[in-house]
Amino acid sequence: MNNQTTNKFLDLIEGRLSALESKELLAKIKASPELSKQFKSYQELVNLENKINQKNFELNTNFSVKVMESIRSEYQQTFIRRLIMQFTKSQKIIFSGVATTALLLVTLKIYQENPEVVNKQAYQATIGKDSRENSDFLSPQNESEREDLKLKNLDLDTPIVTAPIASKVREQESSLQASRSKNENTPIELIQKPKKDFGQKLEAKQLPETRINDKDSNFKGLEGVALKKEVFASGDTGVAPGGRMPVGSIATNGIVAEIDQRSRLSDLPTSVPESNERYATYTENPIIAVQQEAISTFSIDVDTGSYTNTRRFLRMGQMPPTDSIRAEEFINYFKYNYPAQYEKPFSLNYEFAPSPLEKEKFLLKLGIKAKDARIEEKPWHLVFLIDVSGSMQADDKLGLVKQSLTLLTNKMRATDKVSIVTYAGSAGTLLAGTSISDKDQILKAIEGLTSGGSTYGSAGIQEAYQLASKHFMPNGVNRVILATDGDFNVGTTSTEELVNLISEKRKSNITLTTIGFGTGNYNEGMMEQLANKGNGNYFYIDSFGEARKVFEQDLFGTIEVVAKDVKLQIEFNPEHVSHYRLIGYDNRLLKKEDFNNDQIDAGEIGSSHTVTAMYEVVLTGTALAEKLNSEYRYQPKSKEASIAKKDLSAELAFLKVRFKAPTGDKSELLTFPIVKSAKEPSTDFNFVAATSYFAQLLRQSQFLGDYTYPDVLALAEKNLGQDKEGYRREMLELIKNADSLKK
Amino acid sequence: MDEEQLIKQVQNGETEEYRHLVNLHQNLIYRIIAKQGLRHEVAEDLAQETFIKAFRGIHSFRFESKFSTWLIRIALNVTNGYFNSKEFKNQRSAEKGLSLIETTQLKSPEEQVIDQEKFGSLYNCLAKLKNKFREALVLVALDGQSYEFVAELSSVPIGTVRSRINRARLLLVECMENSTMQGDK
Numbered sequence: 041m042n043n044q045t046t047n048k049f050l051d052l053i054e055g056r057l058s059a060l061e062s063k064e065l066l067a068k069i070k071a072s073p074e075l076s077k078q079f080k081s082y083q084e085l086v087n088l089e090n091k092i093n094q095k096n097f098e099l100n101t102n103f104s105v106k107v108m109e110s111i112r113s114e115y116q117q118t119f120i121r122r123l124i125m126q127f128t129k130s131q132k133i134i135f136s137g138v139a140t141t142a143l144l145l146v147t148l149k150i151y152q153e154n155p156e157v158v159n160k161q162a163y164q165a166t167i168g169k170d171s172r173e174n175s176d177f178l179s180p181q182n183e184s185e186r187e188d189l190k191l192k193n194l195d196l197d198t199p200i201v202t203a204p205i206a207s208k209v210r211e212q213e214s215s216l217q218a219s220r221s222k223n224e225n226t227p228i229e230l231i232q233k234p235k236k237d238f239g240q241k242l243e244a245k246q247l248p249e250t251r252i253n254d255k256d257s258n259f260k261g262l263e264g265v266a267l268k269k270e271v272f273a274s275g276d277t278g279v280a281p282g283g284r285m286p287v288g289s290i291a292t293n294g295i296v297a298e299i300d301q302r303s304r305l306s307d308l309p310t311s312v313p314e315s316n317e318r319y320a321t322y323t324e325n326p327i328i329a330v331q332q333e334a335i336s337t338f339s340i341d342v343d344t345g346s347y348t349n350t351r352r353f354l355r356m357g358q359m360p361p362t363d364s365i366r367a368e369e370f371i372n373y374f375k376y377n378y379p380a381q382y383e384k385p386f387s388l389n390y391e392f393a394p395s396p397l398e399k400e401k402f403l404l405k406l407g408i409k410a411k412d413a414r415i416e417e418k419p420w421h422l423v424f425l426i427d428v429s430g431s432m433q434a435d436d437k438l439g440l441v442k443q444s445l446t447l448l449t450n451k452m453r454a455t456d457k458v459s460i461v462t463y464a465g466s467a468g469t470l471l472a473g474t475s476i477s478d479k480d481q482i483l484k485a486i487e488g489l490t491s492g493g494s495t496y497g498s499a500g501i502q503e504a505y506q507l508a509s510k511h512f513m514p515n516g517v518n519r520v521i522l523a524t525d526g527d528f529n530v531g532t533t534s535t536e537e538l539v540n541l542i543s544e545k546r547k548s549n550i551t552l553t554t555i556g557f558g559t560g561n562y563n564e565g566m567m568e569q570l571a572n573k574g575n576g577n578y579f580y581i582d583s584f585g586e587a588r589k590v591f592e593q594d595l596f597g598t599i600e601v602v603a604k605d606v607k608l609q610i611e612f613n614p615e616h617v618s619h620y621r622l623i624g625y626d627n628r629l630l631k632k633e634d635f636n637n638d639q640i641d642a643g644e645i646g647s648s649h650t651v652t653a654m655y656e657v658v659l660t661g662t663a664l665a666e667k668l669n670s671e672y673r674y675q676p677k678s679k680e681a682s683i684a685k686k687d688l689s690a691e692l693a694f695l696k697v698r699f700k701a702p703t704g705d706k707s708e709l710l711t712f713p714i715v716k717s718a719k720e721p722s723t724d725f726n727f728v729a730a731t732s733y734f735a736q737l738l739r740q741s742q743f744l745g746d747y748t749y750p751d752v753l754a755l756a757e758k759n760l761g762q763d764k765e766g767y768r769r770e771m772l773e774l775i776k777n778a779d780s781l782k783k
Numbered sequence: 784m785d786e787e788q789l790i791k792q793v794q795n796g797e798t799e800e801y802r803h804l805v806n807l808h809q810n811l812i813y814r815i816i817a818k819q820g821l822r823h824e825v826a827e828d829l830a831q832e833t834f835i836k837a838f839r840g841i842h843s844f845r846f847e848s849k850f851s852t853w854l855i856r857i858a859l860n861v862t863n864g865y866f867n868s869k870e871f872k873n874q875r876s877a878e879k880g881l882s883l884i885e886t887t888q889l890k891s892p893e894e895q896v897i898d899q900e901k902f903g904s905l906y907n908c909l910a911k912l913k914n915k916f917r918e919a920l921v922l923v924a925l926d927g928q929s930y931e932f933v934a935e936l937s938s939v940p941i942g943t944v945r946s947r948i949n950r951a952r953l954l955l956v957e958c959m960e961n962s963t964m965q966g967d968k
Contacts (some may be wrong), residue, residue, distance in 0.1 A: 089924040104805035
């Protein structure tokens with residue numbers, strides 16, 4: 041049956057045709073026995089449809105009660121996990137694989153002995169402001185809980201101080217940082233090896249059974265109670281229920297572990313099962329007065345996932361969540377021209393010029409380009425670790441994975457090897473150290489991938505690393521490439537243990553790249569964190585075009601690491617610079633003293649990769665500097681501003697770079713004075729500026745200047761440069777989308 | 784109470800207010816799920832799942848569309864997930880969905896049986912359609928939503944919605960004819 045004819049059927053039935061057209065079509069149908077048969081069936085179907093259409097379907101009235109109950113029980117479950125974690129954290133005990141019941145009992149006991157840990161705000165958030173209004177099913181219970189708490193002399197009315205939370209977080213983090221090397225070998229007081237049987241995820245429905253003694257335990261109200269410490273852990277005030285469960289929750293099976301002290305607490309992804317997409321919250325780097333702190337230190341980052349993820353949102357006609365925007369990943373998505381001069385593994389470049397959109401500010405662009413190491417022909421062993429769980433079943437997930445890996449395999453050389461591990465309900469090895477000379481076998485294995493089952497991610501990772509060790513190439517590149525939607529919903533290991541495994545293997549030069557696919561359950565925090573721990577990179581792939589970019593270009597850079605633990609430190613000259621702000625790299629800041637500490641892990645740079653960073657700079661003596669300084673009573677008023685302006689060769693800042701050779705332990709230092717110059721800004725400079733403005737607009741940055749999407753669009757449009765692949769042009773479309781969505 | 788107000792309250796942590804949002808939209812969501820030919824119990828479960836998902840993700844709702852549109856999108860994703868699930872494929876229980884349709888009492892018992900069979904095979908075939916076709920057909924033909932609405936919901940042009948519906952009907956006709964033929968044998 042041809043579509044055009046039947047499209048006419050549709051028009052005819054829905055009365056969209058003129059009388060004449062209808063008549064003609066009917067005549068035509070009548071004339072052809074085949075057509076009239078088809079039309080009859082079509083019409084019959086429409087009749088059936090109409091009958092269904094007219095029928096009303098209604099739910100019984102207590103549906104909303106059911107929904108709320110299940111939300112509450114899920115919430116409670118998560119809360120209990122976090123409670124357990126909190127206590128075990130403070131006592132430096134690791135439980136793992138112990139039956140949930142036992143954990144709950146311990147937790148309850150501690151809770152009952154420490155009732156002062158009640159957070160009023162969270163309590164109210166759960167119960168609702170006016171509990172009487174919800175009296176039909178929630179309130180009696182909550183009222184009595186309230187009474188209970190009062191009986192226990194809990195001060196429900198003292199507001200929890202929320203303002204100093206940020207400083208608390210920092211305080212806590214730095215103390216963690218300080219203690220972490222010491223603590224790495226802290227003896228563990230209680231360890232039980234996880235058993236598979238406990239790898240089941242905790243179903244909300246199981247809870248009532250595990251709550252041994254409901255009445256006595258006073259447990260029902262617990263979901264409304266949060267620990268003060270928890271507030272700090274989440275970086276959030278109170279307890280946000282549901283999808284915004286504070287970061288740092290424990291693994292889904294109720295296993296408890298201390299938070300990884302290496303990572304910032306806010307970097308840890310949540311492990312709440314089946315949640316929507318999750319992004320770790322972060323705060324932006326502030327404007328810093330040079331008088332207060334002239335030195336800025338950060339780790340490089342060559343990830344680009346934030347940009348591609350944003351592109352996905354904007355193409356779907358949605359604004360991306362502000363927390364998913366990382367300006368440095370926008371900037372580094374694009375390639376820039378840096379002159380190649382490699383005495384060292386990489387060259388340093390900078391450009392300093394007035395901001396194209398904010399008159400009073402200047403921008404300092406720093407660029408690093410690594411040498412092309414691919415020429416050296418190191419053999420590769422890549423272990424493809426592929427998530428084939430049910431959640432991957434979509435063309436934009438497993439379908440893309442297959443296409444991507446085929447691309448990559450075709451790019452590899454005869455000396456290279458490939459292993460394939462899949463994981464779903466259980467992990468399985470498809471290929472172990474197969475040489476590229478057997479390319480057909482590899483491609484066949486990739487083609488045959490199918491999805492099904494839950495995601496037993498940790499077992500997969502362990503198996504992949506085992507293979508990587510077994511087929512280790514001593515003089516080559518050994519890397520695990522994890523392709524997943526990041527939805528690790530079943531596993532015997534906590535995030536902590538995974539991260540430890542990955543960090544451990546990094547030392548034996550097996551690195552990890554994570555590649556995110558698809559939409560829905562996408563857990564970005566987890567992906568980025570794993571990659572960072574494995575000295576690797578994280579990419580997000582949303583289309584075949586993107587797969588081509590990553591697998592044919594970017595990945596080659598990141599597979600062959602040219603330098604690792606690359607840290608940048610810049611000292612601004614207070615003579616000339618009054619204030620500065622690093623755009624992006626918000627979770628990449630390092631402490632001043634970390635720069636010279638070789639124990640501190642930082643970003644890697646791969647073969648022929650470029651890394652770009654942008655500082656916003658306010659010069660001394662400008663009106664803006666005066667304004668920013670006006671809050672200081674004793675701040676020295678700027679000296680002769682004219683000096684700074686005239687002296688174009690003045691040294692603005694001093695750049696130091698530390699890095700290690702890919703397998704080295706000791707770092708090398710490069711230094712570089714940054715002077716003002718009268719050169720016109722390059723198109724690259726202006727495009728980086730446009731990109732960072734775009735990211736800040738999407739982020740709804742608190743430091744937004746007086747510019748709008750159309751301004752950024754015009755700036756980007758003028759500075760496309762060569763743009764052979766059209767990547768820059770593509771951003772223009774995204775800016776337009778964002779602009780129209782804003783309206 | 785104003786819906787926008789309610790959503791903001793829930794987003795600000797007054798989670799119990801969510802119940803009102805559920806009350807407001809439960810019939811719409813249930814109807815759209817049930818009309819795809821699912822048994823009452825299944826449809827109710829999926830509706831519940833929809834509301835729980837929406838609750839978890841309510842912070843990402845930014846008032847850029849109507850709340851109901853957003854919910855319907857989630858409901859469709861949940862239902863599509865169910866149709867693609869092993870659970871569903873093992874059961875293939877769509878024919879039980881026909882109990883949802885009461886045939887009119889004016890008809891003779893024989894006619895009623897025929898009607899039931901037709902609905903049964905319609906639902907069976909509906910379940911086999913690709914998600915995008917089923918979505919469009921259910922919303923427009925079975926629930927009377929406008930083409931514009933479906934176009935917005937699926938982010939495709941209206942013409943595409945039209946051709947999807949047409950394509951869906953063709954596939955259905957084909958599938959239903961095959962299934963009755965098999966039944967005859």
